[in-house]
Amino acid sequence: MQIFLVLALIIALIAVVFTIQNTALVTVTFLFWDLNQSLAFVVLLAILAGVLISLFVSLPGKVKRTMENTNHKKKIKDMDTELMSTKVRLEALKQELEIYRNQVDPTAGEVVPVGTPQVSSAKSFLNGIKAKLKP
Secondary structure (H helix, E strand, C coil): CHHHHHHHHHHHHHHHHHHHHCCCEEEEEECCEEEEEEHHHHHHHHHHHHHHHHHHHHHHHHHHHHHHHHHHHHHHHHHHHHHHHHHHHHHHHHHHHHHHHHCECCCCCCECCCCCCCHHHHHHHHHHHHHHHCC
């Protein structure tokens, strides 16, 4: 970006030197206007017109980029919100998992469902007795 600024300043300096060296009166005719001014003024006027035209030509692109940036910022905000809700849900699931882990029968290593008879615990108890009775 700084290179473009330096180049623009060099071009402006060249234009100023050119206009200072060419101060003769010229007549410019455009449609029904006649303009009798120094060549320096006419060249500076032409440069100004070129700058304005280039600004107007680049304006739609700048507006489009600004709108895209706004849309991207909105998407980022929505994704951040979704990420935070997912993190909250993950923490809730971790807590729920911890509750289920606390219900694990240490001898069988199985999860005991809440509100169901503990058949698996009884099976592991019987398997433990059978193992002790074997010679």
